Structures are given as C-alpha cells and as structure tokens.
Amino acid sequence: MRITEIGEFGLIERFRKSIKTDSSVIKGSGDDCAVLAFDKDHYQLFTCDMIVEGQDFTRRDNLRLIGRKALAISLSDIAACGGIPRYAVVSLAMPSKTTVEAADNITKGMVSLAREYKVNIVGGDISKAAGLIIDVAMTGIVEKKNLVLRSGAKIGDIVFVSGDLGGSIRGKHLKFIPRVKEARYLVENFKINAMIDISDGLTQDLGHILESSKVGGVIYESLVPVSKEAKNLEDALCAGEDFELLFTVTRKEAKKIIKLKGAQFKPIGEIMDKRYGSKMIGKDGREKNLVPMGFRHF
Amino acid sequence: MRITEIGEFGLIERFRKSIKTDSSVIKGSGDDCAVLAFDKDHYQLFTCDMIVEGQDFTRRDNLRLIGRKALAISLSDIAACGGIPRYAVVSLAMPSKTTVEAADNITKGMVSLAREYKVNIVGGDISKAAGLIIDVAMTGIVEKKNLVLRSGAKIGDIVFVSGDLGGSIRGKHLKFIPRVKEARYLVENFKINAMIDISDGLTQDLGHILESSKVGGVIYESLVPVSKEAKNLEDALCAGEDFELLFTVTRKEAKKIIKLKGAQFKPIGEIMDKRYGSKMIGKDGREKNLVPMGFRHF
Numbered sequence: 001m002r003i004t005e006i007g008e009f010g011l012i013e014r015f016r017k018s019i020k021t022d023s024s025v026i027k028g029s030g031d032d033c034a035v036l037a038f039d040k041d042h043y044q045l046f047t048c049d050m051i052v053e054g055q056d057f058t059r060r061d062n063l064r065l066i067g068r069k070a071l072a073i074s075l076s077d078i079a080a081c082g083g084i085p086r087y088a089v090v091s092l093a094m095p096s097k098t099t100v101e102a103a104d105n106i107t108k109g110m111v112s113l114a115r116e117y118k119v120n121i122v123g124g125d126i127s128k129a130a131g132l133i134i135d136v137a138m139t140g141i142v143e144k145k146n147l148v149l150r151s152g153a154k155i156g157d158i159v160f161v162s163g164d165l166g167g168s169i170r171g172k173h174l175k176f177i178p179r180v181k182e183a184r185y186l187v188e189n190f191k192i193n194a195m196i197d198i199s200d201g202l203t204q205d206l207g208h209i210l211e212s213s214k215v216g217g218v219i220y221e222s223l224v225p226v227s228k229e230a231k232n233l234e235d236a237l238c239a240g241e242d243f244e245l246l247f248t249v250t251r252k253e254a255k256k257i258i259k260l261k262g263a264q265f266k267p268i269g270e271i272m273d274k275r276y277g278s279k280m281i282g283k284d285g286r287e288k289n290l291v292p293m294g295f296r297h298f
Numbered sequence: 299m300r301i302t303e304i305g306e307f308g309l310i311e312r313f314r315k316s317i318k319t320d321s322s323v324i325k326g327s328g329d330d331c332a333v334l335a336f337d338k339d340h341y342q343l344f345t346c347d348m349i350v351e352g353q354d355f356t357r358r359d360n361l362r363l364i365g366r367k368a369l370a371i372s373l374s375d376i377a378a379c380g381g382i383p384r385y386a387v388v389s390l391a392m393p394s395k396t397t398v399e400a401a402d403n404i405t406k407g408m409v410s411l412a413r414e415y416k417v418n419i420v421g422g423d424i425s426k427a428a429g430l431i432i433d434v435a436m437t438g439i440v441e442k443k444n445l446v447l448r449s450g451a452k453i454g455d456i457v458f459v460s461g462d463l464g465g466s467i468r469g470k471h472l473k474f475i476p477r478v479k480e481a482r483y484l485v486e487n488f489k490i491n492a493m494i495d496i497s498d499g500l501t502q503d504l505g506h507i508l509e510s511s512k513v514g515g516v517i518y519e520s521l522v523p524v525s526k527e528a529k530n531l532e533d534a535l536c537a538g539e540d541f542e543l544l545f546t547v548t549r550k551e552a553k554k555i556i557k558l559k560g561a562q563f564k565p566i567g568e569i570m571d572k573r574y575g576s577k578m579i580g581k582d583g584r585e586k587n588l589v590p591m592g593f594r595h596f
Contacts, residue, residue, distance in 0.1 A: 001398045008424055011401060018402075018409050021418040025385075034420030036385060039337065046420055048435050050389035052427045087323075087334060091348035091433045096596060100299045103309060104316075111316050120319040122332030122344055126306055128595045129350045130428060135389045137346050137435030297426045298394060 008296045030212070031149050032080035032196060033140070043147055045140040047077040053131035055297070057174065063102055065174040067109030070134035073199070075117055075178035076243045080197040081149065082187035083142035085119045085180060090136050093129035106134070117180060146187040148247070153194035153213035157271040158254035162245040162264060165202055165237070166230025173241035182264065183245055190257060195247040201240040201294025207278060209246065216276035219269030219290065221283050237280075240295035306594045328510070329447050330378035330494060331438070341445055343438040345375040351429035353595070355472065361400055363472040365407030365432070371497070372436035373415055373476035374541045378495040379447065380485035381440035383417045383478060388434050391427035404432070415478060444485040446545070451492035451511035455569040456552035460543040460562060463500055463535070464528025471539035480562065481543055488555060493545040499538040499592020505576060507546065514574035517567030517588065519581050535578075538593035 003011055012029070021028045026043060027035040033045035051073070053059060057066045071088065078085040090110065094103065114121050119138065162179050179197070186192050194213055198205045202224070210217050226236040248271055249257065257265050278290040301309055310327070319326045324341060325333040331343035349371070351357060355364045369386060376383040388408065392401065412419050417436065460477050477495070484490050492511055496503045500522070508515050524534040546569055547555065555563050576588040 002394070003392065003396050003398055003401055004394050006398055011398075011424055012422070014398070014402065015405050015422065018405055019419050020413065021420060022416070025418050025420055028418065028420045029422060034385070034387065036418075036420065046385055046387055046437065048387040048389050048421065048433070049423050050391055050425050050431075050433060052391055052425050052431075054428075055426055087332070087344055089332065089344055089346040089435055091346050091435075093348055093350055093431065094301065096300070096302050098301050100301055100304055100309075100312070103301055104312065107313055107316055115318065118320070120323050120326065121317050122319060122323055122326045122334065123346065124310070124313065124327060125347050125433075126309055126595055127348050127350050128353055129431065130352075133348075133350075133391065133427065133431060135346070135348060135423075135433040135435075137387055137389075137433075139344065139437065297424055 004298050008298045011298065027149060032077040035081065035147060038141065041144055042141050043144060045078050045081050045083045045142055047074050048135060048137040049073040049077065050133065050135040052133050061174060063105035064109035067106035068113045069174050070136050071110045071113050072176060072178045074136045074138035075180055076197040078138060078140035079178055079180040079183035080195050080245065081142060082146045082183055082192065082195065083140035084184065085117055085138055085140045087120050087122050088114065088136055088138040089122060090124040090134065092124065093127040093133040095130060096128055148187060148192045148195040150194055150196050150209050151212035153209050153215050153248040153271045155215055155271055155273055156251060157193055157248035158251055158267050159217060159219065159246065159248050159269040159271065160257065160265045160267050161225060164225045164227035165198065165242045165244065166227045166235040166239050168239060168241040170229040172229065176243040178243065179245045186247065190249055190253045193248045195245055198242040198244050198246050199240060201238040202246065203237050203290055204292045204294035205246055207292035209248065210278055214274055216272040216274050216278055217269060218272055218279045218281060220281050223266065223268040225266050238294045302596050306596045309596065325447060330375040333379065333445060336439065340439050340441055343376050343379050343381045343440055345372050346433060346435040347371040347375065348431065348433040350431050359472060361403035362407030365404035366411045367472050368432035368434050369408045369411050370474060370476045372434045373478055374495040376436060376438035377476055377478040377481035378493050378543065379440060380444045380481055380490065380493065381438035382482065383415055383436055383438045385418050385420050386412065386434055386436040387420060388422040388432065389425065390422065391425040391431040393428060394426060446485060446490045446493040448492055448494050448507050449510035451507050451513050451546040451569045453513055453569055453571055454549060455491055455546035456549055456565050457515060457517065457544065457546050457567040457569065458555065458563045458565050459523060462523045462525035463496065463540045463542065464525050464533040464537050466537060466539040468527040470527065474541040476541065477543045484545065488547055488551045491546045493543055496540040496542050496544050497538060499536040500544065501535050501588055502590045502592035503544055505590035507544065508576055512572055514570040514572050514576055515567060516570055516577045516579060518579050521564065521566040523564050536592040
C-alpha cells in the first residue's frame with residue numbers, strides 16, 4: 001500500500017501512535033508546536049517545518065523570500081500557541097551548482113526575518129541534494145496562562161480569522177507576516193480558547209480545531225474575508241498557506257474583539273455541538289456541509 | 299562563484315558571520331550543539347542534522363537503520379557536549395510512491411532508538427520530495443559544570459578517542475552507537491577539556507578542536523585504533539562517520555582514564571603549542587604534517 005492511500009494525516013496518525021513520551025511532554029505531536037515543561041510559570045514550545053523545491057516554492061522564486069518563508073512558517077507555529085519565538089536551527093540542502101550569491105541570498109532572507117522577530121539562529125547543517133531544501137526547527141517560550149492549543153474550543157465560541165484568505169500562491173505564501181505580534185496581543189488581552197495558523201486551508205484547519213476540541217462548527221459564507229488575490233470563495237476556503245490565525249473565544253470576549261480599532265480580527269462563525277458537524281451557511285441562507293479540503297502533501 | 303569553490307566550511311563561516319545572537323546564547327553556531335541559557339545550574343543544548351538519500355544513505359539500505367541514523371547523529375552531537383538528550387522533532391520528505399510499510403520502518407528505527415535513549419519525539423513535519431530526506435532537531439540538557447566544547451583543549455592535554463576508526467561506510471555509519479553513556483561517564487568522573495564527535499573524519503575533527511582551542515597537536519600513527527573494516531590508515535584518519543568521541547584531558551586525568559577497565563578510551567596524541575601546527579609521528583618515527591582531510595558536502 002502506498003502512502004498516498006492513507007494520506008498525509010493518516011501517516012501522521014500512524015507515527016503518533018507509535019510514539020511514547022514522558023510526563024514532561026504537556027502536548028506532543030498533534031498541535032502547531034510541542035509543549036514541554038520548562039519552569040514554574042512557562043512552557044517551552046518546539047516545532048519544525050521543512051520546505052522543498054517544487055513543492056513549497058519554485059526555482060524561479062526570489063531566494064531571499066524562500067529563506068524568509070522557511071523561518072516564517074515556524075514563527076507562525078509559535079504564534080499559533082501564543083508564544084514568543086526564541087531559538088532556531090537551520091538545515092540547508094542545496095545542489096553543488098548553487099552559487100555563493102544564491103546561498104547568501106537564502107541566508108539574508110532568513111537572518112533579516114530572524115532579527116525582526118528577535119529569534120536567535122544558533123546552529124545548522126549543510127548538505128548536498130538535487131534541489132533546494134530548508135528545514136527550520138524553532139523553540140519558543142509561553143507563559144502557562146497564555147498557552148493556546150487547538151483543543152480548547154467550547155460550544156458557543158465565536159470563530160475569528162486575523163486577515164484575508166485565499167490566493168496566497170500569487171505571492172503571499174512567500175511574503176506573509178507571521179502573526180506573532182497579533183497572537184501575543186490576543187493572549188495578553190483576551191482569553192483565547194483555541195488557535196491554529198491556517199497553513200492547510202481554512203476548512204482543513206478549522207477541521208483540526210473541531211476534531212481536537214471534539215465540537216462542531218458553522219461558518220458564514222458572507223463573513224469569510226476573501227482576499228483580492230483569491231480566485232473565488234473555494235480558493236479562500238481551501239487553498240492554504242495564508243498563515244493567518246484562526247481562533248475561538250467566548251461570545252463575551254468576541255464582543256470586545258469586534259470593537260477593536262482597525263478590525264483586523266474578523267468573526268466568521270461559531271462553535272457548535274459535535275453532533276451538528278461542520279457546516280457553512282451560504283449567502284443564500286442555505287446550510288451546506290463543510291468538507292475539509294485543502295493542501296496535503298499526499 | 300559556485301559554493302564548491304568556498305566549500306562547506308567556507309559556507310558555514312559566511313553564514314555564521316551574518317548572524318547576531320543575544321546574551322542568552324552561550325555558544326551559537328560552531329560547536330556540536332548550540333548552548334543556551336536555561337536555569338541556574340543547566341544549559342539547554344540544541345542541534346539539527348539532515349540526512350539525504352544518495353549522500354548519507356542509499357535506496358538499498360535498511361530503512362529501519364536509515365531512521366535510526368537520522369536520530370543517532372543528533373544524539374552523538376548532544377553527547378559531544380556532555381549532555382543528556384531530551385526532545386526531538388523530525389521532518390520527513392518522501393516520494394509519493396513510498397509504501398506505508400517503508401514509512402513505518404523508517405519510523406520504527408527512529409522510535410526504538412528514541413526509547414532506548416529516553417528521548418521524546420514530540421513533533422514533526424511530512425513533505426513530498428524526489429528522494430528520502432530526514433531532518434532531526436534535538437534539544438538536550440547539561441549541567442553547567444559538565445558542559446564540554448571544542449574550544450577548551452590546553453597545551454599538554456592528552457588526546458583520546460572512544461573506539462576504532464575507519465571503514466564506517468561498510469555498515470557502522472548506519473549502526474553506530476551514539477556515545478551518550480560514555481560521554482556522561484566521562485564528564486561526571488573527569489575534567490574533560492574539549493570534545494567533539496568524529497563525523498567528518500579524525501584529521502578534520504581534530505582540526506576543529508585545534509582551531510577552536512587555538513592550539514596545535516600531534517598524534518601517533520601507532521596509537522590510532524584502526525578498525526577491522528578500515529581499508530588502511532588513511533581511511534581511519536579521514537573517512538568520517540565513525541561517531542566516536544574525540545576528547546582532550548590533562549596528563550593527570552589521562553593517567554586515570556588509561557587505567558580504566560576495558561580500555562575503551564584510547565590515547566592517540568597530545569595537544570601542542572599553536573606554532574607546532576598539526577602533525578603525525580609515523581611508525582617510522584618521522585614527523586608528517588597532518589592535513590585535515592575527510593568528508594565535506596562541497
């Protein structure tokens with residue numbers, strides 16, 4: 001049986017089942033970051049992300065932006081747990097024919113984003129490969145009271161996103177702003193029940209929250225903020241790599257967030273009982289099943 | 299200019315120069331692990347290693363052993379700093395045609411070694427690529443008093459290795475024992491001045507210690523423990539992926555280590571003044587320059 005038959009999430013599930021962890025692991029595989037015992041008031045966060053030529057970028061993309069993206073994805077994972085990014089190590093595989101200038105540009109994109117987010121790049125590994133591959137592993141820190149997981153959504157919660165969705169393939173996937181500042185603002189000022197970053201597409205990542213939280217949910221087509229670059233609604237719902245925050249808060253907290261200036265956080269739906277399932281109310285008022293669709297490697 | 303012209307170490311040096319880190323980084327890029335502030339008595343160690351099909355293993359190698367190797371390399375890095383491995387995240391890129399059984403075998407090799415060394419695998423990332431690629435990032439912990447870097451070798455120190463060298467391409471590179479237990483025994487019972495794991499070959503890794511410590515060194519051909527699998531002396535000196543410990547201690551400590559039962563740690567030479575350079579005394583008594591040679595990706 002090929003891995004394409006069980007798919008990316010099937011593979012991850014198999015992998016997770018084979019692993020045992022000790023009591024210092026508050027949350028292992030299955031959220032945006034692992035959550036590990038650190039000190040009395042803090043947890044350490046730990047995440048990794050690999051980007052591969054031909055999958056996550058093309059040979060024609062700007063090399064600085066490719067380097068930037070490699071680091072930005074991990075920053076976004078730390079943000080999704082409410083944390084502060086701290087340290088990163090980078091593995092870089094390149095073809096022998098790569099020029100020094102090209103390698104410098106990849107580095108520059110990474111280093112300049114690291115500086116902006118006060119992340120220390122503290123080590124790395126260089127290998128040879130047929131195409132460019134970058135893996136970033138990052139640790140971060142989060143106050144115990146500010147930790148947010150995918151699993152905390154409660155029935156009646158309002159679902160928010162931090163920005164427009166869809167069309168990221170037209171450039172945003174290389175230039176997105178990791179929502180670290182926004183996530184820290186949220187966890188420091190509101191009680192955020194569940195959060196994830198939208199990497200696999202809204203329907204799929206909402207699905208992750210619903211499944212982890214054992215709840216259902218509804219979103220309103222008219223409220224989904226479709227980006228100018230999106231081809232259509234489906235693109236905004238499924239295309240992935242928006243790297244916006246998707247989070248849920250109680251109705252009371254939601255009222256305060258909606259009143260914020262700039263309205264950068266947009267309510268798009270509500271958490272329901274698990275039996276309700278996952279649905280979208282169309283502009284015509286009709287209810288449709290929301291089938292998780294989006295990017296999967298396999 | 300192509301990266302092959304400045305080489306792997308030239309690239310790393312360029313990368314290091316472009317990075318700035320804050321005061322919580324005790325040692326950034328340039329040792330086996332990064333060393334980071336943790337608590338009053340401990341540092342955190344952080345390392346990453348990528349293995350690539352066609353470079354670090356072939357399609358015909360046993361998949362369990364490939365998974366094992368991916369994790370073992372990072373364990374060896376934590377050992378080289380005197381630390382205890384704690385948490386790992388794994389990025390795995392595979393072709394679509396990979397079977398579930400193959401993916402399971404890679405996982406099994408990794409998970410069973412993780413269990414043996416009490417390392418928690420806490421997360422990962424799965425991607426598609428033309429060939430198999432595995433990146434492991436690992437954190438560990440080390441008591442401040444037990445931290446060992448490459449840079450602590452002192453003139454007059456005796457240089458030791460933890461096992462036989464050479465011929466690892468015949469199998470050891472997939473089955474080597476990460477010397478965590480041995481390194482912990484050393485740091486808990488002796489004052490180890492400098493340590494590294496032999497991944498690039500004895501001459502090259504000794505070169506890393508000499509350069510970081512700003513000293514010279516001499517090794518004795520007759521004392522180099524050449525493995526049965528090694529083709530010849532040059533293979534033992536340069537071939538790499540032995541993953542044995544190479545370390546230096548004062549003459550006084552050396553006497554105690556030489557007396558240990560089993561004689562697993564073998565003295566091979568001495569640390570000299572920087573002006574002496576790096577030399578080998580042949581079996582014929584003649585002094586030769588020891589040019590660092592061994593595995594480099596570029």
